[in-house]
Amino acid sequence: MENNFSRGLICADEVKSAHGRLELGIRLPWYRSLPLSVVELGELVVDGQVVPHQNVSLEINGHEYSLDQLGKLTGEFWYVLDSARLRLPCVLDPWQPHTITLTINLYPPYIPGLTWVTRGSLALEAKR
Template identity: 50%
Template sequence: MKNNFSDYLIAAEGSAVLDGMLRLEVWLPWYRTLPLSVVEVAGLSVDGVPISLDGAELELNGKRFGLAALAELTEERWFVQDSAWLHVPLATAKAGAPCRAELLVKLYPPYIPMLTWVTRGSANV
């Protein structure tokens, strides 16, 4: 879903295509700091092709976390002024090759029961 955060979800300037890897600089699509346990990286496509998130990691606060582990990280905070990096293994990636990445992130703010905040953003990398 497009919302006020969609245009800022992926920072093209900090993102890159590396050999065998896509690295996206991502901003929290919310107005307050949240624990990683309420963040779900729900989908990624590159040039319109869905990409598996198996083996993908989110780097934040100097640490890397597998996406499956995020739900358990109640004490790890994503501050609104800090970006994170999503590292996605991509066998076909060649360093410097341009692509268009589209990312889907879902948030479940702990203080708003039953809300799922969905943000879809894209950028040329």
Template identity: 35%
Template sequence: MLTEELIEPDTLLVNGDRISVSVRMPWYRGLPLSSVGGIEFSIDKAIVPTKSITFTVEGETYTLAELAERYDKSWYVLDSAIVEGQLPDLADLGEGPTHEVSVLLNLYIPYLTVADDVMMIRERDTKTLEMKEIA
């Protein structure tokens, strides 16, 4: 729906062995955190290990497994979330200050059903961003 706005510009950060990017809700209204059905994150086509990915919203950080149980917290459309994970091997990344970043977000829409199942949307955004290191 709002794929081209999923990854926020100028948000690619490296902090030690962790890499992060800010993302926005690709839906027109807020959803419970349990609606996040999966995230794929890559830089220069090097995949960030799924088990290392965390999701931070409103100052609270969750693993992907923890999100499934968070019906009590919501991700609002005006709020950014931070997707963070283990930095892939630097040898797998392109040279230079800019890198191709891709995020695929699977979102369940709990109030819509398709064929007796909850609707899921898959939104991918890819942007070229400058990597900034946090000292």
């Protein structure tokens, strides 16, 4: 099921391909800034294929992290207005349409026990 952050999760105007990687601007699906220690990347799917988390990175505040580092980053806050850069080892053919689906799990640190799951998709049209 969608929530209100689903639609804006992947920023449509912040998708780039560079150096053999796909870069996505993504938003924090919560109303306030959170430390990266409570942010967990869930399933990443590009054109129906699950993308393994190895070699996927997240850049925030000018620092690039591998996904398995996030859980320890209690002091690195993702400000609520900032896009983070998610980099995936994927090359997309611009002449074909693509669909990217991302799931983010948040563990709001003042609501122990809550897992907030947001799934958002972005459809990219083929270049003409």
